[in-house]
Ligand SMILES: Nc1ncnc2c1ncn2[C@@H]1O[C@H](COP(=O)(O)OP(=O)(O)OP(=O)(O)O)[C@@H](O)[C@H]1O
């Protein structure tokens with residue numbers, strides 16, 4: 001895709017932990033065009049945050065990363081420390097999973113929002129930084145007085161808004177939102193989603209949105225990618241993938257939402273039994289086969305590659 005703001009090619013990421021290799025992401029390729037939005041879905045542990053953190057090289061030291069990440073025309077994996085500092089907050093910024101842990105408990109939120117601005121010298125002086133903090137707080141729906149608050153004085157939804165304000169401080173081109181609404185109640189979740197939607201339009205932001213909740217992604221994003229065991233197993237236009245998944249895993253995720261008013265479905269959501277495999281200990285062939293209702297002999301010899309499954313769609317399943 002020529003006008004991609006973010007282009008990832010054959011990305012593999014292996015953690016080394018307690019003498020064990022943990023291949024958390026395996027050969028992922030994806031593109032997001034300028035102003036576009038991609039939702040990344042998948043169960044816990046499938047590699048979503050690992051992939052997101054690699055885009056701004058936020059992985060722990062010693063993590064092995066191979067492949068190519070091109071953000072705003074820059075090859076991220078080859079950047080010097082200075083080059084990397086220049087890219088963070090401006091080319092791309094991230095709203096982390098878990099707002100309480102992502103904020104410094106002993107610094108006011110106003111100072112934390114101002115920090116990237118002084119780092120990148122995007123404001124002339126302290127007064128200009130304060131004005132900009134107030135403008136950003138207002139934009140995310142918080143009163144100016146909140147600049148003086150510490151994180152523990154805010155509700156979960158307010159903290160999430162602060163993280164969004166901080167991420168917007170240097171007008172990034174790509175916004176990565178890693179589970180920004182998972183810990184929020186449904187009303188606040190809807191408000192934060194609407195805010196992200198407005199900001200995307202208003203600033204022509206490119207959005208990478210991560211959550212295990214397919215319905216949220218379908219609301220927030222134009223395209224959807226589904227990860228399983230460190231790989232993308234399906235990608236395509238969000239509504240089509242959600243409503244008519246080509247991969248059995250996508251269909252199981254889409255079916256896993258409880259039906260409103262049906263208490264039984266909340267206690268036992270339809271769809272999947274069992275757990276995803278542990279990285280480094282994958283079953284042979286298609287890694288989904290132990291849980292797949294359609295598994296058969298053809299699924300065992302090799303891991304299926306992504307194949308075209310419709311217009312602008314692909315899926316990694318032998319039945320495609
Ligand atoms: N620092 C680390 N060292 C070793 N293994 C790690 C590290 N961070 C993550 N992992 C492992 O890598 C795999 C992918 O983790 P990751 O956090 O990317 O998953 P996720 O899809 O974001 O899950 P969740 O939905 O729970 O946030 C998991 O098996 C996890 O245990």
Ligand code: SF4
Nearest residue numbers: 286289292299317318
């Ligand atoms: S390749 Fe086989 S096991 Fe894997 S998703 Fe397709 S049908 Fe299921």
Ligand SMILES: [Mg+2]
Nearest residue numbers: 048049050097
């Ligand atoms: Mg995660």
